[in-house]
Amino acid sequence: MPKIVDRTERRREIAGALLRIVAREGVEAVSVRSVAVEAGLSAGAVQKYFSTKEDLFRFALDLTSEFLEQRWETLDRSGDLLDLLLRLVTEAMPLDEQRRAEVIVINAFTARAAVRPSWAEFIRTGYDELAEITTQYISEAQSAGHVRDDLAASDLADAVLALSDGFANRMLTSATPAALLPALETAIRTLLIQR
Amino acid sequence: MPKIVDRTERRREIAGALLRIVAREGVEAVSVRSVAVEAGLSAGAVQKYFSTKEDLFRFALDLTSEFLEQRWETLDRSGDLLDLLLRLVTEAMPLDEQRRAEVIVINAFTARAAVRPSWAEFIRTGYDELAEITTQYISEAQSAGHVRDDLAASDLADAVLALSDGFANRMLTSATPAALLPALETAIRTLLIQR
Incomplete structure (x- = not known):
């Protein structure tokens, strides 16, 4: 039986990997391959969640607003x-x-x-x-x-x-x-x- | 007899080419090659004026301050x-x-x-x-x-x-x-x- 993965959680992990790469090496270091390596996944697995690099960037940017909202709550x-x-x-x-x-x-x-x-x-x-x-x-x-x-x-x-x-x-x-x-x-x- | 080129003027032309590339395509599009093409020079000619890409960036950044100062003057x-x-x-x-x-x-x-x-x-x-x-x-x-x-x-x-x-x-x-x-x-x- 295949392992059940929470799709939302997996997307967040991938976007989190993108944010770490940008913070460490700059936006030009981001590729499907580098994000996959950082997240410990295959390139194919990343593409299953984000069909384009732009989708991935957009989700990662939304994530930064979410972090700020979380701090706002506490x-x-x-x-x-x-x-x-x-x-x-x-x-x-x-x-x-x-x-x-x-x-x-x-x-x-x-x-x-x-x-x-x-x-x-x-x-x-x-x-x-x-x-x-x-x-x-x-x-x-x-x-x-x-x-x-x-x-x-x-x-x-x-x-x-x-x-x-x-x-x-x-x-x-x-x-x-x-x-x-x-x-x-x-x-x-x-x-x-x-x- | 070799053509006499004003070294300062040539450096400004090269840095100006870099600024145009960054404004048009972003900082990651800058290379000795792309700057040379934009300036209408050979890569070797660019390297004669700027030994590293970092030297070139630094000079280009100084140039933006200079533009602001020029506007300030007028x-x-x-x-x-x-x-x-x-x-x-x-x-x-x-x-x-x-x-x-x-x-x-x-x-x-x-x-x-x-x-x-x-x-x-x-x-x-x-x-x-x-x-x-x-x-x-x-x-x-x-x-x-x-x-x-x-x-x-x-x-x-x-x-x-x-x-x-x-x-x-x-x-x-x-x-x-x-x-x-x-x-x-x-x-x-x-x-x-x-x-």
Whole structure:
């Protein structure tokens, strides 16, 4: 009788192998063969789950959002909505191996999306979703009186996402990434607090 | 008598060819051979000017800073130091083919630097220099009373650079990049103006 394999779990293992390769060697080191070796499978087995390399990349990128959502679920919920937003942004910074790998992957995807229209499409969709969620969150924080309401929630959301991306990018090659945290916190607080 | 070639000019032509390849096909399409073809030279001629691919990349990256400096030189100087800073940041956004190519190149370099320690070193040096120049500029703007002085110039500089990077990144895959400009301007003004 054949061994029953959970299809979803196997897909996650394969995408996880892809993420490790990108974080270690860059996006150009990814091939069906290298991913199969990293996952301990045959090339044929990988192709059974992902018919094209692009399917595989798309699934792996979705996985990075999932990791962030998982951390969001377990986050310390004390303080007001601005404190919580600051903790969430800090969670996305490349301050340990796992988060560093995620930022490298997102960065490499963006660089490649710029020269591959089909990739640009799914990077854009991801950004748009994130902007919508962040706008909604800031709007609630405004209603609760935790964030200034004299500026549009969508403008504030765009700024918070840009700060998050920009600081994450800079930390990636910084010798002392954590030293940039106070500047990130100052920027977000200054931007979001009504004086 | 051999034709006299301006060595500096030839090096710039070769690096320009590399930038065009990265902007069009991504960093992984770069080889001594592809750069030689793009520049209309032999592989041997390219190697006469750049002994390693890394030398070539480093020079090409320096060239992107030079382009930004050239635009800075010709910028409209009206208004106060904050207006000028806003124009400079806007100049760095990928809103036409040339600037789009520069942002793609810097982005691709950063993605690769994350998995190549020797590249991280020169990306870091570039960031550090930019942070120093920006801090100096904001400090002057503070003395002139054009920018708030209740926050450290270095923290404000880190935030402006992060906003610039983050918005440039997002515009790269946005269907309507210019639509993000008002949010960028709001963020920088809100951050830098004393109310």
